[in-house]
Amino acid sequence: MRQRKVKNLDMLLAACDAWAVKDPKTHKGSWRKLFADPSLPLYVEIGSGKGRFICEMARLHPDVNFLAVEGGAKINVRILQKAKDWNLSNLLVIMEYIEDARDFFAEGELDGIYLNFSDPWPKARNAKRRLTHRNKLAAYEACAADGAVLQFKTDNDALFAFSLDEIRSRGLLIRWVTRDLHHSPYAARNVETEYELKFSAKGKSINCLQAVLKR
Ligand SMILES: C[S@@+](CC[C@H](N)C(=O)[O-])C[C@H]1O[C@@H](n2cnc3c(N)ncnc32)[C@H](O)[C@@H]1O
Numbered sequence: 001m002r003q004r005k006v007k008n009l010d011m012l013l014a015a016c017d018a019w020a021v022k023d024p025k026t027h028k029g030s031w032r033k034l035f036a037d038p039s040l041p042l043y044v045e046i047g048s049g050k051g052r053f054i055c056e057m058a059r060l061h062p063d064v065n066f067l068a069v070e071g072g073a074k075i076n077v078r079i080l081q082k083a084k085d086w087n088l089s090n091l092l093v094i095m096e097y098i099e100d101a102r103d104f105f106a107e108g109e110l111d112g113i114y115l116n117f118s119d120p121w122p123k124a125r126n127a128k129r130r131l132t133h134r135n136k137l138a139a140y141e142a143c144a145a146d147g148a149v150l151q152f153k154t155d156n157d158a159l160f161a162f163s164l165d166e167i168r169s170r171g172l173l174i175r176w177v178t179r180d181l182h183h184s185p186y187a188a189r190n191v192e193t194e195y196e197l198k199f200s201a202k203g204k205s206i207n208c209l210q211a212v213l214k215r
Pocket of ligand 1: 046047048049050069070071072075096097098099116117118119193194195196
């Protein structure tokens with residue numbers, strides 16, 4: 001994602017301090033305690049961009065706690081800004097890249113993971129960097145509570161095909177798949193991301209799937 005200069009970055013970060021998690025790895029196993037209501041389920045989006053999706057999800061679902069994860073400095077501050085403007089008490093932001101989910105989350109800690117328009121890493125030699133690579137899936141599975149779901153959407157047909165193969169290679173149950181999310185039964189509950197708005201405006205259909213990480 002293109003990173004524009006953010007005016008008064010330090011001031012902005014200070015104003016939104018309450019939503020930014022410091023030293024995120026130290027919260028492994030105790031994430032729920034950081035939220036106003038620790039009894040709620042915990043969902044994570046890895047690669048939140050400017051946070052349109054995760055902030056809207058937090059607003060629509062006050063009965064769920066959400067973690068936005070975005071490593072891009074200057075982008076992740078946009079998530080903080082939205083969380084503050086909307087005074088979201090069920091959203092926190094991890095301002096780091098997550099390479100291995102097990103470094104950040106304990107066994108069974110997550111109720112769901114969203115991957116939206118993840119970077120495609122098109123060259124074969126970079127396949128292991130894709131967020132749906134089988135090694136990453138194995139890490140998500142280790143952090144998943146019983147019944148936890150993985151939801152993935154992308155405009156990129158090759159990445160989607162790759163991801164389906166990887167998910168099958170892990171033996172995960174695929175609950176549903178659509179190649180045209182906006183004209184599917186799942187459209188009504190769909191919350192669009194920044195990239196989704198951009199690509200669907202160009203006429204690109206959106207692929208989406210939901211799989212169960214732990215049964
Ligand atoms: C193509 S953008 C999509 C942003 C947003 N999800 C959307 O749909 O509009 C992918 C984003 O994921 C972030 N990202 C990629 N790998 C990541 C990782 N391992 N941990 C955290 N963020 C990551 C990038 O910095 C980038 O902002």
